[in-house]
Amino acid sequence: MKIIFWLIACFGCVVQSQIIDLDDSFSVDPEDDTPWLVEFYAPWCGHCKRLEPIYHQVYLDLEKSHIKVAKLDATRHTTVSAKYEVQGFPTILFIQGDRVFKHQGDRTKEAITEFAKRALGPTIKVISNGAKYFDIRSEHADSSFFLYIGAQQGLSELMTKFAAVTDKLAVHSYYYSCERKILPPDFVKHLQHDPTLVVFKDREWYEYEPGESGVTRSSVEAFVARERHLAFPKLAGGGGLSDMSDLRKKIVVIVVNDADKESVKLNSRMKDIATMMSTKYRRDFHAHFQFAWMDDPETMNTITMTTLKLPALIVFDTETQYYYLPEFNLVDITYNSFSKFLNEIRDGSAPSFGGTGFLQRVKRIAYDIWIAVYVSYLFFIF
Structure with missing residues (x-):
């Protein structure tokens, strides 16, 4: 009999120690000081599935804190996801009363845990x-x-x-x-x-x-x-770029494939020049440009609606949605050609692409449909 009670007690501990599953009844009073870390996910989302073991590690890291770690199926419980304006998956929010913060960094255990601890404070x-x-x-x-x-x-x-x-x-x-x-x-x-x-x-x-x-x-x-941003930080995909949207600057992004051994020297030279421009020549560029780099081309491919050849250099205006591409060959990049390119953007003489005009919106819709069909096709054949 003692063994049975012991097993029941252990089972109860396991159940209580799991990530909390939320539904449409989830509601946080503005005066409630309870901190929540909530992952909004979709069952069909591949990124969400890859996040599962990582998010469990986050839960284990925060288990002894005051933060309640939870998840919510945003496709079923739409009332809550609509309330918090969740538009993509996975979305991780820290919620405490009327304080709501969205995680926009790397989807690693360390980054998510640090995000939660920062939000909890003291600030x-x-x-x-x-x-x-x-x-x-x-x-x-x-x-x-x-x-x-x-x-x-x-x-x-x-x-x-x-x-x-x-x-x-x-x-x-x-x-x-x-x-x-x-x-x-x-x-x-x-x-x-x-x-x-x-x-x-x-x-x-x-x-x-x-x-x-x-x-x-x-x-x-x-x-x-x-x-708050470093002179030349690494961006974590679209979230990192979105996190810079309040700067009111144009974002200078170098996109590389670090696994491509043939581009190692060019990647290094481009990064070195960008580092020099953002630090040594900070006074010349800091007021108008934020430099950054990423090793995932997906975000920039989505912005340009093309497949960029790597390495790539693109300057993106988060306010107007315009982007700029250099007309010179990146193999020949120098400080002078790089700075000339940025000065032309600053004085308005460089050609721009994208934007939010009618034709661009139509093109965006067509591109999104094509991507959805292509992804569905790949899912079907594999």
């Missing part, structure tokens, strides 16, 4: 001493983070605006605050304001400038949105 973490400051610098050597520098007692106007902005952009970067006195004197002497806000990235730092209107929420938000 702004306090650095209490100099040793911790150096630990943070080392920890984020390959990413970006923002640091408010000023008194920790009493809220300055800058801290109030910074806190409001970080609550909105919680999942997009790392945010800290500290007293001025704990920082290295050689660093502090270069600061122009007190209190101040600084971003560390690409082994450099840049200070927030209030402007003629003083400290405003819009200027702080613009600074955080503009500087």
Whole structure:
């Protein structure tokens, strides 16, 4: 009898430890502080099936946290998916009261877990001493983070605006605050304001400038949105590109196939030039362009409605949906030809493609139908 009760107890533990299956009854009160990580999926979605074991690992990582890990069949429970404006699969959302964040990074255990932890907060973490400051610098050597520098007692106007902005952009970067006195004197002497806000990235730092209107929420938000990306990051497909849509810049994307041994040297040269333009010549290009690279051509093929020959260089305007392609052969790419191409885009003399006009929308519909038929055909024959 004891064995039976033990088996029942074990079974109950297993059941309770599974990812929660949600339905149309799922509803979060705006005042409810319970954090949810929810995957919206479709049974027929191949990407969703590939995510299953990864998402289970995410659940195991977050099992001891306060975050409830769940999933919902968006094709059956359309009320919930419509409420959260889910349009593609899989979509992963962090939901806590009226706070909703969408995961737009890599679909890896590490990336999704980090996304959930960032969203949970606290959004702004306090650095209490100099040793911790150096630990943070080392920890984020390959990413970006923002640091408010000023008194920790009493809220300055800058801290109030910074806190409001970080609550909105919680999942997009790392945010800290500290007293001025704990920082290295050689660093502090270069600061122009007190209190101040600084971003560390690409082994450099840049200070927030209030402007003629003083400290405003819009200027702080613009600074955080503009500087949260590295100079030349790797994009995780369409989600990464979408994540840059608030920059109000044109996105310069280098698309490579790292598995193609014949293109290794050209891939490396293109990346080296882009790195130089985005860092050494930041003043010339930063205001108008965000550089990035990806090793998955699918997103750019969809934008151009073609099959790009790799490596490829494409500049995409997320606001107008126009894109630009260089007229020179990439084999001959140099800093001069690259910068000339970008300057022509900036002054409006470079030819553009795409957009949102009537003919382009018709072409898009036809392309989407063709892709759907082609995918269905492949599914049928295999």
